[in-house]
Amino acid sequence: MPIIEVANVRKDFMIAKRETGMMGALKSLIKREYIKKEAVKDISFSINEGEIVGYIGPNGAGKSTTIKMLTGILVPSSGDVLVNGIVPYENRQENAKSIGVVFGQRSQLWWDLPTIESFELLKEIYQVSNQRYKKNMDTFTDILGLDEFLNTPVRQLSLGQRMRADIAASLLHDPPILFLDEPTIGLDVVAKEKMRTFIKEINHERKITVILTTHDMEDIEKLCERMILIDHGMKVYDGEIAMIKERFGKIRTLIVDLEESPRSIQLLGGEVCKEEGNRYWIKFNRDEVSASELIAQITKTHSVKDLTVEEPAIESIISRIYQEGYQPLKA
Amino acid sequence: MAAIKYVNLYFKLVSAGIRAQMQYRFAFIMRIIGLITAYTGTAVTMWVMLYQFQVLGSWNFFEMLFLYAVAILSWGFCVILFLHFRSLDTYILNGTFDRFLVRPINPFFHFMAMKFDMASFGQFIFSLIIFIWVSLELHIEWSSGKVLFLLASIIGGILIQGGMLVLISAIAFWTTKSQQFYWVVMYPARNLTNYPLVIYPKIVQWIAAFVVPFGFVNYFPAAVILEKGTPFFPESIGYFSPLVGLVFFIIAYCVWMLGLSRYKSTGS
Amino acid sequence: MPRFHVYWIFTKKAFLRSAVYRFDVWSRLGSNLIFLLMWGSIWTALYAGREEAGGISFQAMLTYIIVSQFLTGVNGAGTPLWEIQEKVRTGDIALELMRPFNIPLRYLFADFGSVAFYIVTALLPIYAMLFIFMDFTLPADVFTWVSFIAAAFIGFLIRYCIEMSFGLLSFFLVETGGIEDIFYFAMSLLSGSVIPLWFFPEWLAKVAAYLPFQGIYYIPNAIFIGEIAGGEILLSIGLQIFWLIICYFLLRLVWNRASHKVVVQGG
Incomplete structure (x- = not known):
């Protein structure tokens, strides 16, 4: 209930407009304009x-x-x-x-x-x-x-x-x-x-x-x-x-530490979005490729020291919604 | 809520306000000294002014002192009860005014009960001393009728000046400014009425009688007690102080409530 | 040697800022005029129709009050005392200690800006009209005009030094109420702003003569209406300069103590 x-x-609020410059300063002494907010x-x-x-x-x-x-x-x-x-x-x-x-x-x-x-x-x-x-x-x-x-x-x-x-x-x-x-x-x-x-x-x-x-x-x-x-x-x-x-959490990040840094990493379904020394951040969509498939691909060609999969925090989801707008799912 | 409950609540809130003020004893004492210095300053200025000239519009030094004492007697009480209304703008701007609006009591009452400026009893003592001194100098015979009249006039003066403070604070609901209006309207007006109204242009006297009725605070009642004429006004006009005060305060209260509803539709 | 262009920026900024607070300008002018009305009425009633009193003509006395009220407007347009006290209490001034400029000077130059704005937009138009439409005594020669302006300016500086020193007292005292009221009383009575010194009882006139306050209003006012004339003018301005130097050192002393206190005890 x-x-x-x-x-x-x-x-709605009415807000006074601020004038700029010397003349504006003198002008606003007499008249001030308002904008609707x-x-x-x-x-x-x-x-x-x-x-x-x-x-x-x-x-x-x-x-x-x-x-x-x-x-x-x-x-x-x-x-x-x-x-x-x-x-x-x-x-x-x-x-x-x-x-x-x-x-x-x-x-x-x-x-x-x-x-x-x-x-x-x-x-x-x-x-x-x-x-x-x-x-x-x-x-x-x-x-x-x-x-x-x-x-x-x-x-x-x-x-x-x-x-x-x-x-x-x-x-x-x-x-x-x-x-x-x-x-x-x-x-x-x-x-x-x-x-x-x-x-x-x-x-x-x-x-x-x-x-x-x-x-x-x-x-x-x-x-x-x-x-x-x-x-x-x-x-x-x-x-x-x-x-x-659930909805925005589909995009995840795989973070891998490699033994040596290769010239480039080619992966099916994943994309390197950031690198720092031997550490690589690989973005992927959970619907297109699973984390284990991606890991299998990497271990085939490189020797991996350490790896983690990161779920996006609510904070980054929200900031994405602010940036891109939220389109409600169609039923 | 029943009136009794409000009275009870007023005393509880006010005593809290007093205890809060007493936390700053040094500031409290300095304020009393400050107030008394300021009033003495004006009295000394009056004395210097009349040193060479003797009279100001037929009022001599002691008569002027009496006029002044009546004004600060009611002003002193007014400060105790209402002075904090002038800073309503600050409360609105920093958002603390909203506190009064989330509670289940009348906001005017709540705001009024928030402070009770004990330091202003200092002015009360000061004006009382002047009163006694002037009464002896001018040989005023205090019949019980006169005392009663004086008390009623002082209540009138409190209501007029308090009403003015309430009106000024209400301006903050429209313009988010009140402190400045105090300094531009109330402060000069109070200074103006420290001197006998008769010396001012007719239009000013008329305004002080019928628009911003500060003439009823001290000039008209003092003229009655000192048996001095009030040119351009009927002799008995001084007797209307309490009535004028009551009407003026009610108007001020209504304007304040109107402002509050305006505030609720515009925010800050 | 301070780099004056830095301070000039404060002047310009304060000028622009004044316009934003347009209500301040109108309200200050309003209350200034009410006090003019009050003192004009008081002096009219004191003269009570007489052409002259104590050797001063009624016309000269009214001129004195108008000039005095004009200067009150000028002196009141800068940073008010309470604002300085507020800045001390909130620690704003202490923060400014880190900046590469002299703080009392910085506020003085800011005051020049707001005062200039107030004079140009409010005081000058109104008071010029008063002088045009009403019959007041104006100084006849250029020398009097120049010395009046100089005396008024020095008076402004004296007032600034004293007021700023009072403002900075908040560094040492939590509550300055009583002292402040004595200051305001001295400013209004002993400076001759509302009653010229020649109408004072003799002993009080002597007291006032030994204090700096007369330099703020009495000397420029009296020069304007010709009560101080000829060689006396230079003597009076010399006296003003003497007081300005003393008040300046007072301000420096208070300021040094205050900034020392901030540096050592963190405010």
């Missing part, structure tokens, strides 16, 4: 209860504009948005009760006060009952280790601690939906891993629907089964990560 529904949503053009998707969806795209693709429309901060130029049965921009306060929002780069906690005070204030703002507050705090302290810094002012927390506190703060009122904007930005490897485990856990145990925007593809690979990819305000892909890997 869909908990979030977005249908044909558009969002379509931040989001016709996006539709629906998200089911309990999903973790990666919402990704390059900077300026319209990610945060979409999130702002879902959280009720922005009103769409046209189209329909429904979050947990509520139109966010018409009933913002009601919507706020059913969502939790974390902006990775801006804390929502009270900067100068001990962390615990932020929780207490949010308890008042969201009118969380004492009982629920205590229960939630116990849970979060348990899995997020909040107790190590509850009495430290927020400004003195490490980034990892602050993110943990921010996530706990956004979940105090038990929202069924959680928006995470770059939740692992700036964290070290260990802290990132902790954060991902926690997100998985709350999704699993509390059935919270998570919408995640991130630049870190590892977040996507480890957390999401589904991703929505947008570029230039358009949806370019929406589906399982496994499927996109």
Whole structure:
């Protein structure tokens, strides 16, 4: 059952044009021209209860504009948005009760006060009952280790601690939906891993629907089964990560280290795309030739020291989609 | 949410704001010193100005000091409650304003409760001292009626100046600028009203009475208490301060909410 | 010897940048004119119809205030104090230490650019109109004009040195609130920007005479309306230069301390 529904949503902005040169400088003093920018053009998707969806795209693709429309901060130029049965921009306060929002780069906690005070204030703002507050705090302290810094002012927390506190703060009122904007930005490897485990856990145990925007593809690979990819305000892909890997994962690379470097390598179905000393990168399509056939060909003519077959990472798949565009498969 | 809940929440948020400010004790004390220095500076300037000339538009030094004290008395409270509205543009530009929009309470209320500038109680003490001094010098007899009138006028002044700050901050929803409007509108206007309005061209007096009603902050009420005439205006105009304040603040609030809905359709 | 073409680039860049912030230009002009109105009204009310007071004609006094307000506009168009403090706090200035130029000089030349833009597009047109349509005293001879411009320019430099020194104090103090307000008070009262020194009580006039602030507004203003005339002009400009040198060394001292602090303690 869909908990979030977005249908044909558009969002346009007017942006001032910058003039150049001395004369332009004087001119812009009097008159300034505006251009229309379509931040989001016709996006539709629906998200089911309990999903973790990666919402990704390059900077300026319209990610945060979409999130702002879902959280009720922005009103769409046209189209329909429904979050947990509520139109966010018409009933913002009601919507706020059913969502939790974390902006990775801006804390929502009270900067100068001990962390615990932020929780207490949010308890008042969201009118969380004492009982629920205590229960939630116990849970979060348990899995997020909040107790190590509850009495430290927020400004003195490490980034990892602050993110943990921010996530706990956004979940105090038990929202069924959680928006995470770059939740692992700036964290070290260990802290990132902790954060991902926690997100998985709350999704699993509390059935919270998570919408995640991130630049870190590892977040996507480890957390999401589904991703929505947008570029230039358009949806370019929406589906399982496994499927996109399946489709774009056909092109693989065989890396071989040879004993001596030959003048050239001729292979049926493979193509050398890079060489460095005695190491060769050979691209091939899995549908045309299998890796073992290719290896057999090479070992016939050269002595091989070492070899590996590389699957493309999701990151390079995505950058390929941005470059070439995604053509949906015809059924 | 019920009004009681909002009042309760306001005190909780405000006390958090105070505790946050108290984390920077040195800055806090420096700010009090700074405010008092600045006000003393203006008072000294008035004194130097009248050293040779004695009167400014029939107002002598102590009467002017009284006029000034009324202004900063209400301004002091206004700073405590509303001054941070002028930096709404910064909140919008760096994205922190969105925080107020993802919570289930009135954003105006939330934004207002975010800060409570305790340092401005310094101005309160300063203006109180001037008040007592001037009252003794001018032999003002404080009947209970007069005290009541003064209190009502001060509330009016808080609402007028607070309303102006709210209006200025609302401009940020359209132009992403508010701090500058404070410096271009509010700061000069406040300086203008430190001196008796009667010295200005008629059009300026008229604007200060009916457009940007700063005349009701100090000039009209002070004229009533000091029993001085207000040329071009009816004698009793000073009694309208609280009403003007209330109406002006309500208008400002409505404009702010209108701006908010505009912000929600354009983003930043 | 600094390579001035490097600094010239900062001037040009600041000039161009000013245009982008067109609202700044209009808003500054707006508030400048409101203060002109305020001080004009105050002095009109103080004279209360008299032709002259304390040997100064009403017309000369109004001219004094207008020139003063014009110079206030000029002096206020550069990098504001809070921006310097902000740059100190964020560490921007510390970063600039790595660059091959003198930082106070770099900001001075940038100020030339933004001030030039402001004068050309806003101040000069408005104030020229005021002088054309209203009857104010203009200096009659070229010598007075030249010495006024020179005195105003030196005044600008004195103000820059003092203000920059204050801005750099943020390297040593977290909060400069109180000191800053004393500075602004001195700038407005003791510089004679709103009340000329001859209307001061005697003791205060003496205090002002021993301070650098009079060089910023009082001396150029008084030269313009002819209160300082003849040989006195050279004497006054000499006094300005004396203060400029002192303020310059003050700025160098503060700057050296500040950059030393950055190098040793990393800001």
